Amino acid sequence: MNWKATQNPDGGWAYSRGCSWTEPTVLVLLAQSAIGFDSDCFAAGAKYLRSLEGPDGGWRPQSGVAESTWVTSLVGLLPPVVVGAPRHSRALAWLKDQTGRETSWSFKLRQRLNGSREEFPDGWPWFPGASAWVVPTSLAVLAFERELRIRPDSELSARVAAGKRFLLSHMCADGGWNYGAGRALGVDGDSYPETTGVALLALRGENVGRPIAAAKKHLAACRSAEGLAWLKMGLAAHGQSPQIALEPVCRTNTDRALWAMAQAPVNPLLRP
Amino acid sequence: MNFNQPTRRQALAAGIAATTLTACSRTPRHFPVGKVTIAKAPAYSMDVYDTVFRIVEQHRLDVRGKRIVLKPNLVEYDAHTAINTHPLVVHAAFEAFRKLGAASVTIAEGPGHRRGTLDLADAAGYFSTVPNFENLFTDLNADAVAKRAIRSPESKLESLYLPHTVLNCDLLVSLPKMKTHHWAGATLAMKNLFGVVPGGVYGWPKNVLHWAGIPECIVDLHHLFPRQFAIVDGIVGMEGNGPIQGTPKAAGVLVAGSDVAAVDATCCRIMGLNPARIDYLRIARGEDNLGESAFEQLGEPIASVKTVFDLMDVWKPARA
Numbered sequence: 001m002n003w004k005a006t007q008n009p010d011g012g013w014a015y016s017r018g019c020s021w022t023e024p025t026v027l028v029l030l031a032q033s034a035i036g037f038d039s040d041c042f043a044a045g046a047k048y049l050r051s052l053e054g055p056d057g058g059w060r061p062q063s064g065v066a067e068s069t070w071v072t073s074l075v076g077l078l079p080p081v082v083v084g085a086p087r088h089s090r091a092l093a094w095l096k097d098q099t100g101r102e103t104s105w106s107f108k109l110r111q112r113l114n115g116s117r118e119e120f121p122d123g124w125p126w127f128p129g130a131s132a133w134v135v136p137t138s139l140a141v142l143a144f145e146r147e148l149r150i151r152p153d154s155e156l157s158a159r160v161a162a163g164k165r166f167l168l169s170h171m172c173a174d175g176g177w178n179y180g181a182g183r184a185l186g187v188d189g190d191s192y193p194e195t196t197g198v199a200l201l202a203l204r205g206e207n208v209g210r211p212i213a214a215a216k217k218h219l220a221a222c223r224s225a226e227g228l229a230w231l232k233m234g235l236a237a238h239g240q241s242p243q244i245a246l247e248p249v250c251r252t253n254t255d256r257a258l259w260a261m262a263q264a265p266v267n268p269l270l271r272p
Numbered sequence: 273m274n275f276n277q278p279t280r281r282q283a284l285a286a287g288i289a290a291t292t293l294t295a296c297s298r299t300p301r302h303f304p305v306g307k308v309t310i311a312k313a314p315a316y317s318m319d320v321y322d323t324v325f326r327i328v329e330q331h332r333l334d335v336r337g338k339r340i341v342l343k344p345n346l347v348e349y350d351a352h353t354a355i356n357t358h359p360l361v362v363h364a365a366f367e368a369f370r371k372l373g374a375a376s377v378t379i380a381e382g383p384g385h386r387r388g389t390l391d392l393a394d395a396a397g398y399f400s401t402v403p404n405f406e407n408l409f410t411d412l413n414a415d416a417v418a419k420r421a422i423r424s425p426e427s428k429l430e431s432l433y434l435p436h437t438v439l440n441c442d443l444l445v446s447l448p449k450m451k452t453h454h455w456a457g458a459t460l461a462m463k464n465l466f467g468v469v470p471g472g473v474y475g476w477p478k479n480v481l482h483w484a485g486i487p488e489c490i491v492d493l494h495h496l497f498p499r500q501f502a503i504v505d506g507i508v509g510m511e512g513n514g515p516i517q518g519t520p521k522a523a524g525v526l527v528a529g530s531d532v533a534a535v536d537a538t539c540c541r542i543m544g545l546n547p548a549r550i551d552y553l554r555i556a557r558g559e560d561n562l563g564e565s566a567f568e569q570l571g572e573p574i575a576s577v578k579t580v581f582d583l584m585d586v587w588k589p590a591r592a
Contacts, residue, residue: 185513
């Protein structure tokens with residue numbers, strides 16, 4: 001894989017073309033760490049990433065954005081040496097402070113005043129101040145589990161457990177996951193391949209028979225590289241070895257990186 | 273999810289207070305009379321190219337040498353239902369603006385629902401219908417962004433990051449599908465602009481817009497883009513539980529104009545909805561400026577194309 005050919009002069013990678021973003025840059029670095037890397041290209045990518053650390057310790061999604069967002073969990077999935085151990089710790093600390101707005105104290109208070117007793121497990125939002133959703137919650141769970149493989153931390157363990165409860169409570173009726181609510185206005189929503197795959201990966205070690213069946217069903221129909229890569233990684237995390245007949249078309253840097261990670265002998269998202 | 277409930281309650285409370293306080297001094301808002309074209313288009317055939325060209329020509333848009341961005345509604349991996357704007361309508365608009373001398377015509381979208389935008393466009397038939405599609409297309413979820421302040425916001429937002437591609441164009445052409453919408457009542461040209469908000473910053477879906485108030489954000493986005501044109505794909509729309517899980521509904525029309533709120537109000541009438549009961553239209557124009565006489569109707573009369581769309585129970589009070 002010639003990652004250098006699609007690398008921007010600032011050292012980062014675009015999703016497809018144009019300016020660099022944190023997400024594709026992290027995914028390319030993770031893919032390189034799994035299947036072999038060009039040291040200059042990798043170092044330039046790491047340097048670009050370090051430039052996107054926010055003053056609050058979180059990570060900005062690209063240089064034009066001031067706020068730290070969900071991409072901080074992706075930085076948490078990198079080996080600490082890539083951005084430096086202190087920065088990596090700050091990223092995890094920022095992530096620990098993030099929850100979906102529906103679990104904020106002000107929202108809970110308003111719910112109570114409205115007579116609602118509904119409880120929401122803590123998940124993670126895409127953007128601070130919004131609701132928790134399946135993908136950022138899954139990635140934050142994976143980032144914290146990575147850290148827990150290195151050092152025990154009761155707070156991180158509690159957030160991981162709550163994150164997994166969040167995912168299980170947001171499962172669609174068909175056993176998979178979509179981006180958020182499995183049901184809206186009394187109508188069941190359909191699950192998607194990519195979200196089912198990433199949630200399955202985050203639920204490694206849990207008893208998830210129905211989601212595995214849903215993932216296998218998606219695998220048979222899915223054509224996108226993103227969907228197939230997440231499904232393959234999600235199923236592999238539960239001891240399944242799915243065969244994919246046709247290699248998907250990889251149109252973007254994220255497609256190429258995710259597909260490379262899905263082919264790697266050891267998933268870089270699950271390594272210490 | 274009941275994310276818009278507090279906003280509605282707050283809006284209602286604020287509305288009552290405002291009405292009480294200003295009852296004696298209320299000044300009615302006035303808008304210029306917008307022109308809206310209704311064109312019959314019974315099928316996705318080659319005739320659509322001619323129909324779209326005639327519509328654009330009729331509105332005498334100053335597009336020569338200008339940068340045009342076409343913004344379709346791409347939602348789901350599906351070429352066979354009525355979820356996405358049909359690629360033939362998008363290609364017809366592309367050809368029309370090119371023929372009229374535009375310097376560049378870009379197709380751009382930032383789906384709020386699925387992340388693989390190019391795969392989504394492929395599955396929706398865009399690659400096979402629009403030659404060289406990949407080079408003409410910009411994924412607004414992944415474009416460079418700049419922060420824009422929202423002056424006098426209707427929503428709780430004070431600013432939004434927006435993609436360079438839409439900020440730097442001379443004319444933004446909204447190409448939505450004519451659909452009912454479970455949260456907003458109807459999703460047409462104004463609601464279609466949710467797709468310019470970058471998912472790469474705000475996520476999938478763009479949930480900050482939900483918390484800030486869906487109808488209010490629709491209006492704020494509308495105001496952020498003063499140079500717009502809209503062509504609504506109502507050849508086959510969607511009724512019931514739109515914008516994704518509804519049922520295809522053939523209305524056989526294209527509805528177009530530069531006054532995008534007027535286009536949306538006209539579409540509502542065609543669909544059998546009272547535009548004054550659609551929150552974002554009422555906020556954008558005021559109830560007094562949504563009557564049929566507020567707009568100049570070109571082409572077919574509404575009555576000749578009216579196709580009553582089925583509504584979810586929660587939206588039945590909005591029936592015209």
